[in-house]
Amino acid sequence: MTTSVTLLPAVVRPAPEDRCWLSSDHCTGPVLDLLGGLGWDIVDTPETNVHATSPDGRVYVGWLPEDSAAWRRDIVWQIRVRPAEGAPWVQEFGPYTPSEAVAGFLAALIASPGR
Numbered sequence: 001m002t003t004s005v006t007l008l009p010a011v012v013r014p015a016p017e018d019r020c021w022l023s024s025d026h027c028t029g030p031v032l033d034l035l036g037g038l039g040w041d042i043v044d045t046p047e048t049n050v051h052a053t054s055p056d057g058r059v060y061v062g063w064l065p066e067d068s069a070a071w072r073r074d075i076v077w078q079i080r081v082r083p084a085e086g087a088p089w090v091q092e093f094g095p096y097t098p099s100e101a102v103a104g105f106l107a108a109l110i111a112s113p114g115r
Contacts, residue, residue, distance in 0.1 A: 028063050030103035031077070035061060038110065058082045061106065077102050081109075 028050060035052045036042055040061075042052045050063040062078040064070040070078065077093040079102075093102050 027099055030099045031061065031063070031106065034103050034106060058084070059109075079106070079109075 032042060032050065032052070039055050040052045041055075042050065044050045047066040049066055052061040053059070058081065060078075060080040062070075062080075063076065064078060065076055070076065073092075074094045075092045076095045077097065077099075079091045080088065081090075082088045091105070093105075
């Protein structure tokens with residue numbers, strides 16, 4: 001079977017300068033903007049760690065740049081989920097994970113809460 005070239009999607013190749021998000025700048029903006037916009041409680045500590053909790057209290061997101069226990073494990077972002085049904089689980093991201101990727105993970109999680 002052959003496919004007409006006109007039916008195939010166009011290949012998009014962004015310029016290298018459009019890929020700056022591929023390297024982490026260690027900012028929290030994309031994640032905290034998302035969570036704040038959704039009404040999450042966000043608290044920052046004097047040590048510059050940030051803790052966010054979902055309105056229903058089932059999801060915790062921590063930005064832990066000054067948490068020595070997290071750094072020993074090479075962790076900067078920690079997400080803890082306590083589902084209504086099923087076992088709690090944790091997802092952690094290291095210092096080289098762009099915050100845009102963490103925000104994308106959270107957006108997908110929030111968009112499909114029942115799955």
